[in-house]
Amino acid sequence: MAQIFPKNFNNLAKISIIVTALVVAIGGGVFNLIVIRSSYLTQAQVAIEQPIQFSHKHHVGGLGLDCRYCHTSVEDSAFAGIPPTRTCMNCHSQVWVTSPMLEPVRSSFETGKGLTWQRVHNLADFAYFNHSIHVNKGVGCSSCHGKVDQMPLMWKENTLQMEWCLQCHRNPEKVLRPKEEIFNMEWEPPADQEVKGRELAKQYNIPSKELLTSCSTCHR
């Protein structure tokens, strides 16, 4: 009986092993580089549907409201705070009172049943995060949240993946701002940010990079 495979199939077998390995390696690389970081998976820069089309662009960029007018607990709590309907009604008791768009706000105020805002920045539960320590130690809102004053609908600007957190935890001096600039949406790092950042890190008592990137700093 003749052989099923001629002798040159030996080479083909070897090549196919190498090619398979390459495909797995390249495929895995592509998956890691593109798919895992894609906004399809991370939902970064994808606007989330909300019960009301609330525009930060209008309220912050247009009217000049400070972040803390609504997110009152950002300076002294882990959670920045989602405003109660009452805060909306501070102004909307008199402004746009007949607007159909604001009907959910008015009925929420009347019935006392809160609006069900959808969470935009949902960190995995195994990661510990505290807003107050960041804003009190020189990390500005826009460093993580982007230019919220230009967002007509809310999306998360960044992936919130661990590698993204670590960018700053490894080099905090690149983003640190003076205290009075934390809530400034327009802030851009000055030309001598490296020098200024190091000074600020000392001033804020920012811990060592070893501690900032230690597992238990974020995974408690």
Next chain:
Amino acid sequence: MLRVKLSIFCIFCGLFLFNACRQDMADQPSYRPLQPSNFFADGQASRPLVQGTVARGQLRDDVHLYTGKKEGQLVTTFPFTVDKTVVKRGQERFNIYCAPCHGQTGSGNGMIVQRGFKKAASYYDKEVREKSVGHYFDVITNGFGAMAGYSAQVNVRDRWAIIAYIRALQESQSGNVEPLPIETMTDFAPSGVVDPKKQNPLSGSTPKVEKKTEEKSESGGH
């Protein structure tokens, strides 16, 4: 037979690939702030405080500080010493919570007023100026006219700090520069005109350097 074994093996490997899709660690059963919950009738995980709850160190026994009243009367003094830090804090809080309607200068023409809200009273009206600090505290806490109360957004100490800053604003429009320290006075004159060592061009008299602006606000109602 080999084919069956092989396909079982493939399915087994395939299962491993989908293992990563379980997110139990990322979505733990514990609640995050304001998360919805089916367990409670109102659908909220965050529970209201049981009535009468007092957190440690938060017993509101300082009536002056917490209500701006003493024996039912609106107070005319601040519950704590007002210094520059307090006024600065007041300025910051004022610009966050008050300026949208009252305007950064306190004239009552902030952005929200420009967009149709009832005009806020100017802090410089005689009637408003003459109100006691207790009155201001009461207004911030409980609201006044079209203005809603801000007790949920501004804590008590910050409310007093804001009042201190409002007093400083009012003082700034009084035209009275006498109580200002000389180094502050130069801030209000065109640059290069003032030589602080020589004279004070704004008041025309020898300035009383030892007096400070903060002390003015400390005295409370004028």
